[in-house]
Amino acid sequence: MTGRLILAATPIGNTDDASLRLRQLLQDAPIIAAEDTRRLFALAQRMGIAISGKVVSYHEHNETQRADDLLDNVENGLDVVIVTDAGMPSVSDPGYRVVTRAIERDLVVTSAPGPSAVLTALALSGLPTDRFTFEGFPPRKPGELARAIEGLQAESRTMVFFESVHRIDTTLAAMAQGFGASRPAAVCRELTKTYEEVLRGTLGELAERAAAEQLRGEIAIVVAGATERPEASLSSLVDEVLARVSEGERLKTAVAEVAQAAGYSKRDLYAAALAAK
Numbered sequence: 001m002t003g004r005l006i007l008a009a010t011p012i013g014n015t016d017d018a019s020l021r022l023r024q025l026l027q028d029a030p031i032i033a034a035e036d037t038r039r040l041f042a043l044a045q046r047m048g049i050a051i052s053g054k055v056v057s058y059h060e061h062n063e064t065q066r067a068d069d070l071l072d073n074v075e076n077g078l079d080v081v082i083v084t085d086a087g088m089p090s091v092s093d094p095g096y097r098v099v100t101r102a103i104e105r106d107l108v109v110t111s112a113p114g115p116s117a118v119l120t121a122l123a124l125s126g127l128p129t130d131r132f133t134f135e136g137f138p139p140r141k142p143g144e145l146a147r148a149i150e151g152l153q154a155e156s157r158t159m160v161f162f163e164s165v166h167r168i169d170t171t172l173a174a175m176a177q178g179f180g181a182s183r184p185a186a187v188c189r190e191l192t193k194t195y196e197e198v199l200r201g202t203l204g205e206l207a208e209r210a211a212a213e214q215l216r217g218e219i220a221i222v223v224a225g226a227t228e229r230p231e232a233s234l235s236s237l238v239d240e241v242l243a244r245v246s247e248g249e250r251l252k253t254a255v256a257e258v259a260q261a262a263g264y265s266k267r268d269l270y271a272a273a274l275a276a277k
Contacts, residue, residue: 003078005071005102007089009114012218013192015046021112025081026051031073033058033066035084035094058082059094067098074107086218087117092136092162117191118160121220124198125158125186128224132158138171145171149178150266153259156225163219172207175223179203180260184224190217234272237262241273251277 008025011017026032026044030053034040037055044051058066070080082089082098088111089095102109118134135152138161139145152159163171168187175185181204190196195217199206203223209215237258244254255273259266 001077002107003074003076003080004108004110005074005098006079006081006110006112007095007099008081008083008112009088009116010043010083010086011192012086012115012117012120013190013196015043017115017192018043018047019112019114022114023047023049025112026083029053029081030078031056031070031080033070033080033082033098035059035089039085040083058098063094063097067101070098071102071105071107074102075105081112087115088113091116091118091134115192117162117218117220120191121186121188121222122158122160124188124191125222126200127158127184127186127222129158131156131225132160134160137162137164138174140167142170142174145174146178149174153178154226154264156227158225159223161221161223163221165214165216165219168215168219168221169207169210171221172203172210175221176203176207178260179223179226181207186222187215188220188222189215191220193217234264234269237264237269238273238276241269242277245273245277 006025008022010022027049032040032051032053032055034055034057036059037057040055041051056066058070074080082095084093084095087093090099099109122129122132133155139148172187181202183203185201185203185206187199187206187210199209241251241254241258244258245251251273252270255270256266259269
């Protein structure tokens with residue numbers, strides 16, 4: 001009989017959120033693949049347990065090369081537990097590649113579910129939870145960030161992002177510019193930890209606060225989806241842009257504002273308006 005590949009969720013902050021099943025797996029699993037082995041042993045110490053199995057590193061830089069080695073153990077009848085620094089493996093963390101490889105090899109994949117920063121931030125945000133999308137970390141470069149936000153302008157589902165403390169002010173400013181300063185949002189930091197804080201307001205308000213004070217800790221941003229608007233035809237949007245240009249407004253400015261209001265691609269509208277002009 002083969003073993004199992006087990007994705008085990010670890011606490012995102014509060015150690016007491018560790019499940020009994022996680023405790024048992026860490027104590028008994030013959031092999032544990034950890035994103036950071038030092039953090040794993042520190043977690044085990046806080047939980048008051050001893051790890052008896054073999055611990056190997058498994059992170060974004062070696063996960064492709066190490067996947068088959070781990071799965072060879074599964075095929076030989078051993079359980080292999082995958083853990084990351086916090087939360088559920090494969091959700092913005094290592095784990096996806098070994099899962100897809102395990103499926104290709106027809107091996108058993110299961111999970112020990114638990115804490116999730118994505119779901120916790122979504123639940124605490126006060127924004128709609130019936131439909132949502134997880135966007136991970138936004139691009140770092142300003143141009144790529146602006147394009148990514150533009151591509152999401154018409155997204156009607158609530159959006160969840162992760163962000164670093166070093167870029168939170170820049171990202172919120174870009175979101176206020178791209179999604180509109182009045183778009184409702186929440187900044188959730190240090191979830192389940194001592195200094196947990198959820199800041200709710202508009203993107204404009206949150207961007208101003210991030211610029212005025214340094215927000216610390218692990219941060220998730222939750223942004224409301226676009227409200228439904230009657231679909232406008234491209235020709236009517238072009239007419240609106242050209243009318244504003246004829247009144248003296250710059251073409252790029254008119255395109256940006258009309259596209260944002262209509263939830264339309266700024267790039268496509270600019271090309272159409274330029275051709276018509």
